[in-house]
Amino acid sequence: MTDARLQELYREALAARDASPGTSCPQPEALQALVNRDGTEQERLATLDHAVACASCSHELELLRALRAAAPTVRRPRVATPWVIAASALIAVAAATIALRSTSTARTEMRGPAARGVVLAPAIAHASVLHWHAVPRAVSYLVEVMDGQGAVLAAETTADTSFALPARLRGSPVPNEQWWVRARLSDGSEVRSAIVPVAPR
Numbered sequence: 284m285t286d287a288r289l290q291e292l293y294r295e296a297l298a299a300r301d302a303s304p305g306t307s308c309p310q311p312e313a314l315q316a317l318v319n320r321d322g323t324e325q326e327r328l329a330t331l332d333h334a335v336a337c338a339s340c341s342h343e344l345e346l347l348r349a350l351r352a353a354a355p356t357v358r359r360p361r362v363a364t365p366w367v368i369a370a371s372a373l374i375a376v377a378a379a380t381i382a383l384r385s386t387s388t389a390r391t392e393m394r395g396p397a398a399r400g401v402v403l404a405p406a407i408a409h410a411s412v413l414h415w416h417a418v419p420r421a422v423s424y425l426v427e428v429m430d431g432q433g434a435v436l437a438a439e440t441t442a443d444t445s446f447a448l449p450a451r452l453r454g455s456p457v458p459n460e461q462w463w464v465r466a467r468l469s470d471g472s473e474v475r476s477a478i479v480p481v482a483p484r
Contacts, residue, residue: 308340309333318347411448413481418466418474425467428452428481431459448481 313330316322334340413426426446428437436457437449452460460481466474 307333308337311343314340314344314347317344318351411453411481413446413448413462415444415464415476417444418468420469421466421474422469423467425465426462427465428460428462429478430457431461436460 309330317327317330334344423440423442425440427435428448429435437452439446461478462481463478464476468474
């Protein structure tokens with residue numbers, strides 16, 4: 284048998300196989316498993332060997348590969364690990380602690396009823412002296428006396444915890460007279476009291 288006859292027989296065998304696809308071709312699921320890299324390595328290699336030699340399966344395999352490449356990537360949601368949950372809990376506790384401290388600082392007033400840590404009583408009867416409790420870490424205090432519209436009538440920065448009203452305000456009190464104190468702390472921050480009426484003189 285000559286080489287030409289062998290080549291002719293090989294061409295006839297290939298043509299016969301391509302003319303009747305599906306007789307020995309793997310199932311479509313096997314091609315899909317090959318693309319998805321599912322199943323055993325031996326099964327995938329057998330499917331690949333056939334697809335390389337079979338024009339029909341080769342075409343279908345390329346189509347499946349193109350579809351897989353074009354499909355959008357679906358990201359799986361990350362499952363929270365125990366340490367992530369613990370870290371989140373610690374952050375929540377820290378935030379709540381900071382909020383509580385901020386609230387307690389905001390509620391620390393320098394004057395008002397004694398239960399709130401503030402004194403609003405003249406030092407001597409008929410004397411117009413304003414008093415307040417010392418604030419921890421305070422460097423200085425700014426005292427302001429205002430009228431009912433908020434216009435400043437008297438102001439002074441002092442390291443003391445009392446302030447004597449000027450003579451012009453002692454003799455003729457202004458209607459709706461009010462005052463407040465701001466403490467400047469050593470770290471540069473400021474603590475403010477609420478605005479309250481001046482005690483009657």
